[in-house]
Amino acid sequence: MLLQLDRDAETTESDTIERHGLRQIDIIRDQSEKLSPADLLSQYKTLSTTLGNLNAGKIGYRLAVNMGLCYLRMGDIRSACPLLISGYDYAPAEPLAAAHRVLGYWLDGNSAEAVEFGLIALEVDPFNALVAYYTVQARADLAGDDDPLAGIPEELHQTADILIAKIVFLRRRNRSDDWWSCAAKASERYPQDKNLEALAALAVVDQITADHESISSRVLDQDAREKITAASRVLDGVWRSRRAELCEPLSGVGQFFVGALICARILRDIRLVREILHVIYDDDLRDYAINHTAAMAADAINEHDLADAFIARSEPHPSLRFVEGWRKAQRGDWEAAAALFIGAAVPDTEREGVATVQALAPLLRAGANPTDEEIRAGLSATDDEPRAVTLVARAAHRLGRDGLAREIFAPALTKSKADPSLAVRTTAASLAFDLKLYTDVVDLLDTKIRDVGEQFEYKIVAVSHHLELPRRERNVRFYDNLPEFISDDYDILCRN
Numbered sequence: 001m002l003l004q005l006d007r008d009a010e011t012t013e014s015d016t017i018e019r020h021g022l023r024q025i026d027i028i029r030d031q032s033e034k035l036s037p038a039d040l041l042s043q044y045k046t047l048s049t050t051l052g053n054l055n056a057g058k059i060g061y062r063l064a065v066n067m068g069l070c071y072l073r074m075g076d077i078r079s080a081c082p083l084l085i086s087g088y089d090y091a092p093a094e095p096l097a098a099a100h101r102v103l104g105y106w107l108d109g110n111s112a113e114a115v116e117f118g119l120i121a122l123e124v125d126p127f128n129a130l131v132a133y134y135t136v137q138a139r140a141d142l143a144g145d146d147d148p149l150a151g152i153p154e155e156l157h158q159t160a161d162i163l164i165a166k167i168v169f170l171r172r173r174n175r176s177d178d179w180w181s182c183a184a185k186a187s188e189r190y191p192q193d194k195n196l197e198a199l200a201a202l203a204v205v206d207q208i209t210a211d212h213e214s215i216s217s218r219v220l221d222q223d224a225r226e227k228i229t230a231a232s233r234v235l236d237g238v239w240r241s242r243r244a245e246l247c248e249p250l251s252g253v254g255q256f257f258v259g260a261l262i263c264a265r266i267l268r269d270i271r272l273v274r275e276i277l278h279v280i281y282d283d284d285l286r287d288y289a290i291n292h293t294a295a296m297a298a299d300a301i302n303e304h305d306l307a308d309a310f311i312a313r314s315e316p317h318p319s320l321r322f323v324e325g326w327r328k329a330q331r332g333d334w335e336a337a338a339a340l341f342i343g344a345a346v347p348d349t350e351r352e353g354v355a356t357v358q359a360l361a362p363l364l365r366a367g368a369n370p371t372d373e374e375i376r377a378g379l380s381a382t383d384d385e386p387r388a389v390t391l392v393a394r395a396a397h398r399l400g401r402d403g404l405a406r407e408i409f410a411p412a413l414t415k416s417k418a419d420p421s422l423a424v425r426t427t428a429a430s431l432a433f434d435l436k437l438y439t440d441v442v443d444l445l446d447t448k449i450r451d452v453g454e455q456f457e458y459k460i461v462a463v464s465h466h467l468e469l470p471r472r473e474r475n476v477r478f479y480d481n482l483p484e485f486i487s488d489d490y491d492i493l494c495r496n
Helices: 016-029 037-054 057-073 077-090 095-107 111-124 129-139 160-172 176-189 194-209 212-217 222-241 243-247 253-266 270-282 288-300 304-313 318-330 334-341 348-364 372-381 386-398 402-417 422-434 438-445 455-467 473-480
Strands: none
Touching (some): 037 057, 057 077, 194 212, 243 253, 253 270, 288 304, 348 386, 402 438
């Protein structure tokens, strides 16, 4: 969602007594860029007590709504909604009062009431753009209501704000092609609108990362690389200019921040990745989407303690349960991983691997001594997916059954060598390395990690080149062509 939290409860002309009270509200509002939402809220509450019987009409409306907006910026939706809704009762003739009531109903979970009230308000005032803005977004929650602009005055359809609301609607409905197209066209129509520019950049990131083959192989064609580079510049500029809003859960800036981090990873800008990760840590950001992406990015550059911190302090979410579970599995604690996978949001591409970990976890408990047949039985959960089969072989290796591990691994190794996915190849290469199959490690990764490999991948390839026998020309060639980001790594150079 995108909220306009800078649109406070302005009012029209008033009498002298009201004007004095409204001026006191203006003085507090004008400090919004200097004070935290909590400090602003405290001042509004103090003023409310001071004004006493004057808390009616326009003054009551502005105090209620401004306090509600402070609660929203603090992420306290439960406290905000009654204030946003009740503000309308004080001054129903004020244009923004209706808009804030729509917002209050919507965020309180009453989307049907929000849309109904919004459409009635638009019949009275067809040019109330903020009412339309929130009504379109609230409609995304109503099943079967597929036209975001139904009942919205036609004069507003092509305004920047309503196009933004339409994009949010389409995105929340998972109508990917529609929102990508709408964002691109809207940004072209309003090239100076920073929100539309950011949404168009986010659409580019979403579209490119939706291409599973490109992302899994980490190979982008020139056109995709140019688009993601341009999107990165836009998204990076957004979060830098609005960094203070990152702590406000409903500001909408977080989605652009996550997009900037994804771009930095795709473009292998390790410096920018580290900078963004430390912003997340230093600013104590707790949004699950930010911490979810951050934990994976931190692990990718071997900042495992930082990844642990992101997961530990984030608000709970099924997506993070999956990330935490998979990290436990990678560290060998399959029993803890299996428990975390219960109730986790498991991506479709990871279902076989998760099922395999859950099936094998009891066999790896301390003191367990499963038979070879019990280990082989784990293959029934893999659906012959090579990474999942590799996990069964990994379990055999952990139990000291390397002969069985090689037997189970052999068909998965062959499949992995033919698979373009770097995730599949890396999973196989990691086990091949532990089984001292150094030639297979080189076969899996040597030509696939140029400019796209992570530090861990380069390290196991470097060691494998060092230990591969008989010596080959490719062993020398590997060290002659190290990319800049890894060329000063001591663990790799000492193998040369």
